[in-house]
Amino acid sequence: MSPHLARSHTPELLDQLARVAPEVLCANLRDIARYNHWLGMNRLMHHLVRQSTQAPFSGLDIGAGSGDFVHYDMRAGESSWVALDISDAVLRCGNTDRLPEPGRLREPVSVAASGLALPFPDAGFDVVTCAQTLHHLEPTEASALLRECARVARHGVIVVDLTRSYVTLAGVWLLTRLTSRNPMTRADGVQSARRAYTLDEARALAQVAGWPAQHTHVQSHGPARWSMTLSHQTRSASISNL
Helix, strand or coil: CCCCCCCCCCCCHHHCHHHCCHHHHHHHHHHHHHHHHHCCHHHHHHHHHHHHCCCCEEEEEECCCCCHHHHHHHCCCCEEEEEEECCHHHHHHHHHHCCCCCCCCCCCEEEECCCCCCCCCCCCEEEEEEECCHHHCCHHHHHHHHHHHHHHEEEEEEEEEECCCHHHHHHHHHHHHHHCCCHHHHHHHHHHHHHCCCHHHHHHHHHHCCCCHHHEEEEECCCCEEEEEEECCCCCCCCCCC
């Protein structure tokens, strides 16, 4: 067996929603939200955002899914978010499945649009986040997405995703089999691990996107996840080093 897991180019069911029943999609998004909570994804994103910009701030979350991260982050009451996803069906799942949280005065704004051509002006948000979305795209599109993230971010960009490896693949297979009977969760979980970029590949995508190397920080978070952050030092002298 090769020590390196070859990257798959087969699309996930999430990228072929015409084949998926709405109730299966919504259940899959609930599973993803549970995994984000259990595995500390939202906590990690919250921490990286606070390193990137100062409160109060505006944020754009690309590939927001059910919106579980933006709701998590807005609990602090110091941020306003736009949750963007390419699919209206995905955003509807997030809006209909979530009960209002006590004491919440604001809700994130949901926008259906492509991350490859964001309908926002340059430096339109203090911070832009993109979690577990990059692996859905082939390299040319992935670099285009990173370029758009940098364009609309005033202070910083945070990208977090899976690391492609046999360890990740085995972990995802086991997690989805033990915790879900949803066929989409099981299929897409494994396919996400097979489509994911390695840390070095993510760095190369950022270089193609024009992210300055001196302001780009790539970090491994255990065997199955990495983060990549861009600090717009030229746009704000107050940003801390990532």
